[in-house]
Amino acid sequence: MTDRHEQWLAAERLALTLTEGGMQRMAARTLAVFLFTDQESVTAGEIIDRLEASAGSVSSAIKSLLSVGLIERLPAPGSRREHYQLRDNAWATLFTSQNAVIQAMLQAAAAGIATTASGDPAHRRLTEMHDFYEFLLGEIPTLLDRWRQQSG
Amino acid sequence: MTDRHEQWLAAERLALTLTEGGMQRMAARTLAVFLFTDQESVTAGEIIDRLEASAGSVSSAIKSLLSVGLIERLPAPGSRREHYQLRDNAWATLFTSQNAVIQAMLQAAAAGIATTASGDPAHRRLTEMHDFYEFLLGEIPTLLDRWRQQSG
DNA sequence: CGGAGCCTTCAGTAATTTCTGAACGTACGG
DNA sequence: CCGTACGTTCAGAAATTACTGAAGGCTCCG
Structure with missing residues (x-):
């Protein structure tokens, strides 16, 4: 020690x-x-x-x-x-900075969706991607709330 | 389009x-x-x-x-x-790969804790860090469960 | 069994990132 | 006020990372 x-x-x-x-x-x-x-x-x-x-x-x-x-x-x-x-709260901050990345991914997916027709396999893939990152982005605030509650 | x-x-x-x-x-x-x-x-x-x-x-x-x-x-x-x-599930996989990073942070914190006396400010900081990443690591499986449920 | 096409590996090179050192700015102390 | 101690900025150097191109291996087909 x-x-x-x-x-x-x-x-x-x-x-x-x-x-x-x-x-x-x-x-x-x-x-x-x-x-x-x-x-x-x-x-x-x-x-x-x-x-x-x-x-x-x-x-x-x-x-x-x-x-x-x-x-x-x-x-x-x-x-x-x-x-x-x-x-x-430095660690929560560090984690939160990932939000920016997620947000960017979400926008990138949306941009891609706009360039594809709905029958195109790419359209389906990009939509799946979009849905996932949208879900994630929604979950993070809840997650941090739970942390704040647990840690005091 | x-x-x-x-x-x-x-x-x-x-x-x-x-x-x-x-x-x-x-x-x-x-x-x-x-x-x-x-x-x-x-x-x-x-x-x-x-x-x-x-x-x-x-x-x-x-x-x-x-x-x-x-x-x-x-x-x-x-x-x-x-x-x-x-x-x-590529996106969930990509997200999960962050687990490895979190796990590594957890271990790094634990290693640091072991080198500090309990009165040392460093001990307190490293413990806070450890607790946060431990919390995160525990939340991720639940998060992905919710995703699987929601997306079918 | 031989040829052709496709993929992989690896050494060398190109590009990018990161660090240093020197010059400059700022503020305190005498 | 002047001298000194810090801190910052920036151009260039060093180190790292990423890419290319050539050589080699594998598989399929004729």
């Missing part, structure tokens, strides 16, 4: 997993720092040290994590440095 | 969307052919023509779509060419 090396390994593996799930590599590694730090908040400089990465890449990783709402900038505690921390 | 150019555009846009969702580019374009073709099944050669891509890249795209269960090889209809088609 609290073995530094083990922890570093676990963090990097988690980052790898996030990357496979579609997140950019540096953003994933940065997110892992926010998860694994033993402090309540973190500065860009600390991330740079911990990841041994350039200031530039860390800066853009922070920017992208901020933009999707996974971390937040803390009201500056008098310091010159900006402090950031993982937001509550 | 059935405007060839419109259809091509819709197919390529759908492929783009799939790519953004994490699918490899050529696999996505190939899947789009399976969706939009007006035939019941398709051969590798037809995909090559339609996408104006090399035999090699189409071959590997087909291989990967087969491996995730989105398309199937048809019992050879006497022809020398292999015929493939979109599988029933």
